[in-house]
Amino acid sequence: MPSAFAYSAETEGMVVRVQPSYLAAQSDPDANHWVWAYQIEIVNLTTAPLQVVARRWTITDAFGRVEEVRGSGVVGEQPVIQPGDSFAYASGCPLSTPSGSMVGAYFVQDQAGHIFEIAIPHFSLDVPDTRRTLN
Template identity: 70%
Template sequence: MYDTPAYEAETEGVLIRVRPSYLAGQSDPDGGRWVWAYQVEIVNLTPTAIQLMARRWVITDGQGRVEEVRGAGVVGEQPVIKPGDSYSYASGCPLGTPSGSMVGGYYMTDASGRSFEAAIPAFSLDVPGDRRVLN
């Protein structure tokens, strides 16, 4: 189902797993547009419920141009994840180059009201068959 490996990071008992996939059918290389989808799974390994309040992404294209994206929740939601449960969603990213990378963080709040940032692992956006930017 996935044409690339999963990238993982764990912060304070929150495991974040990302699987990017190149979308050839939505890309237009001749027009300078390459598109990727990415599936994110957030696993709560803590003994208390957590809520994803906001996100921060740093997107870098193959020429080093950086865009930072911040916003409330993900895909219009601020999910509460119970202990031992997970939350998954899919999103996408267009670039003006055939490779790039993304990294970021989710701002979480636990059941006691404590806030922390869970790291989203850096992951590579590469056209299949091209040189990988990240391992």
């Protein structure tokens, strides 16, 4: 995992850090296909274990087209994150434009069964060395 994350958000003692990166080798601009990877770190700064039970993503391309993605857990897991510990994973996102953005939330459950939402920071997906588009 990268030591410095480009984007970070904190909600109720849970920190979500994101580092996106463009995958030129998996992209084919001539076919309108661009691919990014993103590394996520979820840090539990609370005093209780918390479990990530679901996620919601809003993915927007350079034309303003929006895709909503919802699912159980993250990368096939529903990790329990102990106090002071973290969970890290990597995933990816294809787009039909050379830029876009992602934002979302994780749904986290405490030991009493209460579920609350923690923010995933809004982050930009941009091909390096191109003019940036505000998404």
